């Protein structure tokens with residue numbers, strides 16, 4: 001059964017009952033104070049629980065001339081009805097030990113009477129009772145569906161009480177308080193349902209009348225009350241009421257209504273004339289009344305009041321959650337058939353929609369035709385040129401409900417034209433399978449013939465505006481369509497630019513057009529290899545990003561000169577001493593891993609740049625294996641000395657180079673295929689693979705890794721991606 005079935009049942013039940021539930025909860029809170037206030041009255045005997053009928057009845061008979069009935073209420077106050085020495089009618093609370101008159105019982109206060117009637121029947125008699133009974137039953141179902149939702153959210157019964165990740169106020173406390181008050185609310189609902197069923201005779205609660213053989217009644221031996229064995233055995237705490245014999249005739253007897261049975265006792269001999277146990281249905285009805293009203297315990301009454309208060313909070317928070325989800329429903333200006341941009345959203349609780357809407361609105365503002373929809377609505381998009389897939393991950397690294405059918409839909413609907421896609425995963429490092437579903441989406445898309453990768457998959461941790469901004473920048477750079485992270489989304493200070501001084505520039509490009517440039521920053525401590533440098537070659541909004549390799553105080557960029565390329569031409573012309581305005585962007589997801597026993601670096605072309613810096617910074621001599629691919633050996637020559645020196649100082653363990661236009665004409669993926677056992681072993685022993693370079697290299701390597709992971713490790717590549725063991729930064 002999917003999470004959505006429980007969720008929709010939970011919601012439907014809540015919607016259908018919330019008005020009556022609110023009323024029942026409010027009146028329930030008020031009524032919980034009645035037992036508490038009653039218990040504060042001074043009518044309970046100190047040693048009540050030890051007293052037996054054999055101790056109590058003779059004392060009371062001695063003190064009062066006539067007693068017709070003795071009752072013990074839920075507060076353990078003993079009350080008698082009869083007449084006093086002057087023959088006047090008497091109803092009084094008495095001390096069962098001394099017989100002292102403690103006071104006269106008063107009627108329930110009018111206010112509590114009024115609230116009780118409202119709580120039980122809405123002043124509508126049987127109709128009202130029916131609706132209240134139905135509400136109790138719906139609450140029972142809500143509790144069951146809520147429990148299932150918590151189990152699914154926590155990934156299993158065993159983890160029911162483990163830490164809850166805080167999403168937002170309403171959601172967090174809906175779950176936290178839901179767990180805490182689950183049992184009291186379940187009891188309130190079950191007992192309320194039971195009492196209603198009993199009230200409508202759907203459960204038989206008839207007590208069986210005593211069967212007395214009047215012919216067998218004895219009048220000898222005569223015994224004193226205190227010597228009746230049956231009275232010696234019965235404690236006052238077991239008694240509901242004792243009806244005294246009407247006359248001294250031996251055929252009149254004591255009727256004892258206990259908690260679990262009814263007895264008839266000969267008033268002269270003390271013999272038991274009849275003993276009838278109550279049916280289980282009656283016992284359950286009594287128990288339900290105790291549990292539903294809290295009449296037997298002030299502490300339980302307070303727990304019931306708190307649980308009823310929580311029901312009110314659940315009504316509020318439940319609707320707040322639903323409101324937020326519904327607020328994200330999509331209204332499109334352009335149809336799926338006419339749009340150039342298609343934005344797919346996978347979201348459970350709506351926050352990913354906020355980011356998607358943000359992108360969508362910016363595209364519309366720039367006059368683009370953009371269509372936003374849920375993953376499950378994926379179909380053929382005949383005019384689409386760009387596909388942006390934004391998705392959260394849920395459960396055990398699973399798809400959100402509105403993205404479950406995605407893989408099947410992609411199989412079914414092939415796009416007729418090439419579409420450039422980009423995947424942005426939303427998740428949280430609080431979960432072991434970080435953004436797993438997004439990685440799966442990326443994998444599925446990468447296998448489609450029509451799909452052309454535009455930007456490497458990016459992830460957003462805990463809705464971080466900075467992470468989102470990083471993707472927006474990369475995407476804008478590839479499309480030349482500016483998408484910014486608005487201040488509303490960013491809620492972070494505007495970027496700070498800094499001036500960097502050029503310290504060296506090889507300028508003379510290698511045959512493949514690559515050159516190395518070094519720049520010095522004053523804020524060296526806040527940058528590391530794998531971060532990005534954003535430059536503004538034309539001093540306008542156009543930004544170009546380069547991966548940084550850190551060498552002591554310098555940031556080294558490896559740049560390929562593209563004829564007419566905005567960024568590469570600009571950098572190529574720079575000479576030592578010149579300064580440029582730039583911005584360093586932290587790229588946490590592509591930093592050298594802090595704990596990995598082995599790091600395998602895979603690069604092609606200028607993708608080697610961050611790895612050069614990482615190797616240079618590898619003072620701890622963590623085992624590092626570099627696999628890199630170039631067109632020809634001359635392209636590699638500019639790195640050769642540095643890498644050979646690094647091997648000598650054990651900052652680099654092994655170096656593997658592939659040339660695509662020389663010798664064996666190999667790609668870096670061929671080297672990975674050759675060393676597939678080593679790669680699998682690295683992953684199996686918590687090592688980390690890092691990929692940097694072109695998207696086409698990334699695709700080849702990922703396809704290969706998928707096969708390696710499946711065949712050698714029995715897991716998907718997305719498992720290792722989501723566990724931070726495969727890091728990528730490709731372009």
Ligand SMILES: Cc1cc2nc3c(=O)[nH]c(=O)nc-3n(C[C@H](O)[C@H](O)[C@H](O)COP(=O)(O)O)c2cc1C
Pocket residue numbers: 152153154167346347348349350351352353392393394395396397398400426427428429431432433434435436462463
């Ligand atoms: C019950 C639950 C399970 C989650 N499981 C994962 C997970 O396995 N991996 C992950 O990266 N994030 C996980 N998350 C975090 C969400 O993906 C993240 O908060 C996301 O931003 C929510 O987006 P949404 O509001 O659009 O649904 C989980 C969140 C919740 C509430």
